[in-house]
Amino acid sequence: MGNITFTMIKPTAMNKGFAGKILEKITDGGFRIQAMKMLRMSKADAEKFYEVHKERPFYGELTEFMSSGPIVAAVLEKENAVEDYRKLIGATNPKDADEGTIRKLYATDIQANAVHGSDSDENALIEASFFFSKKEQFDKDGNLI
Numbered sequence: 001m002g003n004i005t006f007t008m009i010k011p012t013a014m015n016k017g018f019a020g021k022i023l024e025k026i027t028d029g030g031f032r033i034q035a036m037k038m039l040r041m042s043k044a045d046a047e048k049f050y051e052v053h054k055e056r057p058f059y060g061e062l063t064e065f066m067s068s069g070p071i072v073a074a075v076l077e078k079e080n081a082v083e084d085y086r087k088l089i090g091a092t093n094p095k096d097a098d099e100g101t102i103r104k105l106y107a108t109d110i111q112a113n114a115v116h117g118s119d120s121d122e123n124a125l126i127e128a129s130f131f132f133s134k135k136e137q138f139d140k141d142g143n144l145i
């Protein structure tokens, strides 16, 4: 049971001004922000980040979209973080997401689904280190991890 997950607030949700509301849902859900930044990925960054989906038909569109504007990237800490965060964000396709979940409230469609969330403890660590160095991650006392 890992204690971190990685998230991104995707370009459409940023563009619609939902970042503050999404971060509020995250902290109200009991997650502590261990690291956070706003940036725009290059197409190459997005291709590398989503490399596991390279063979999927939506890979080109997804990486184009994820590099189309700014995102917020963050590492979130909580007991059972990966599973609990997936519950908080809801199903990948917002049409299937439960009421009250972040995707139900703030997603546009399956691609612009408001947020990304890691699917395993192993991927959470890989994704966190894709965006953040050890000098950008803090424990609950404000010390570097």
Ligand code: CMP
Binding pocket: 053, 058, 062, 092, 110, 111, 112, 113, 115, 116, 117
């Ligand atoms: P995310 O959690 O960022 O991980 C992979 C992303 O691929 C997923 O959210 C969706 O935005 C996107 N995705 C998954 N399935 C499809 C699909 N069938 N069509 C378009 N995009 C998809």
